[in-house]
Amino acid sequence: MIxxxxxxxxxxxxxxxxxxxxxxxxFDMEEGELCSxxxxxxxxxxxxxxxxxxxxxxxxxxxxxxxxxxxAPSAKVGLMPQRDQLFEWKTIWDNVTLGLRxxxxxxxxxxxxxxxxxxxxxxxxxxxxxxxxxxxGMRQRCALIRxxxxxxxxxxxxxxxxxxxxxxxxxxxxxxHAILRREGKTALLVxxxxxxxxxxxxxxxVLSHRPAVVKSIHDMEELRSLSPLQRRDEATFHIHFNTIxxxxxIHA
Ligand code: ADP
Numbered sequence: 654m655i656x657x658x659x660x661x662x663x664x665x666x667x668x669x670x671x672x673x674x675x676x677x678x679x680f681d682m683e684e685g686e687l688c689s690x691x692x693x694x695x696x697x698x699x700x701x702x703x704x705x706x707x708x709x710x711x712x713x714x715x716x717x718x719x720x721x722x723x724x725a726p727s728a729k730v731g732l733m734p735q736r737d738q739l740f741e742w743k744t745i746w747d748n749v750t751l752g753l754r755x756x757x758x759x760x761x762x763x764x765x766x767x768x769x770x771x772x773x774x775x776x777x778x779x780x781x782x783x784x785x786x787x788x789x790g791m792r793q794r795c796a797l798i799r800x801x802x803x804x805x806x807x808x809x810x811x812x813x814x815x816x817x818x819x820x821x822x823x824x825x826x827x828x829x830h831a832i833l834r835r836e837g838k839t840a841l842l843v844x845x846x847x848x849x850x851x852x853x854x855x856x857x858x859v860l861s862h863r864p865a866v867v868k869s870i871h872d873m874e875e876l877r878s879l880s881p882l883q884r885r886d887e888a889t890f891h892i893h894f895n896t897i898x899x900x901x902x903i904h905a
Pocket of ligand 1: 700701
């Protein structure tokens with residue numbers, strides 16, 4: 654198991670008192686697996702991702718990544734934020750190699766790897782352009798390449814498509830899914846979109862209302878070999894959707 658989350662609990666201390674975000678969250682992920690976390694707004698999804706990234710300290714329980722207890726950010730885990738956070742005044746090349754410089758990994762071999770990624774995913778001709786000259790989907794691909802550049806074993810994606818319109822979102826999520834699969838990455842995705850979770854993942858983890866506990870875990874076994882767009886045509890897709898929708902109990 655590359656990720657083991659054991660009875661994770663986290664209570665924030667703030668000026669207005671305590672906020673219990675996570676009560677008891679446990680699940681494991683295998684290397685190469687793509688999992689999504691869904692749950693009602695404010696239930697603790699980003700908090701959980703932050704704990705796996707080593708950005709949030711658990712009050713109790715543990716997160717183990719690749720056999721080591723997580724207590725601080727590590728190069729093994731790459732985080733792709735909600736907005737692409739590309740620097741508008743920098744070229745695409747400078748943007749995608751930023752992590753290499755920050756992590757002091759700016760070696761010829763790593764640069765060659767980034768060049769290869771840009772080539773493989775159709776961005777090499779935009780290397781010297783600025784982010785504003787790219788479409789929303791291309792920007793998202795750039796943000797992913799920037800995260801892949803430092804070769805983390807695990808990618809955490811926090812609502813990565815929320816700034817895109819619906820049509821673009823469908824295309825970009827298929828695109829990102831293909832890249833994650835091809836690069837063999839383990840990825841944990843937070844989303845509030847049930848369809849996106851089913852179409853992108855091997856398993857969907859449903860969290861309860863805050864304070865979060867794992868309500869259920871759904872295996873997309875019969876959909877795994879299909880692309881996100883193909884999955885949406887399957888009868889089982891809709892069965893999973895209805896089950897998860899009822900569990901989320903949005904109106905409660
Ligand atoms: P989600 O991602 O599911 O929408 P979050 O993990 O962002 O939920 O937040 C879970 C709860 O914790 C929310 O009630 C939020 O207001 C609270 N929260 C998040 N970050 C902090 C913080 N730094 N201090 C205090 N409360 C926080």
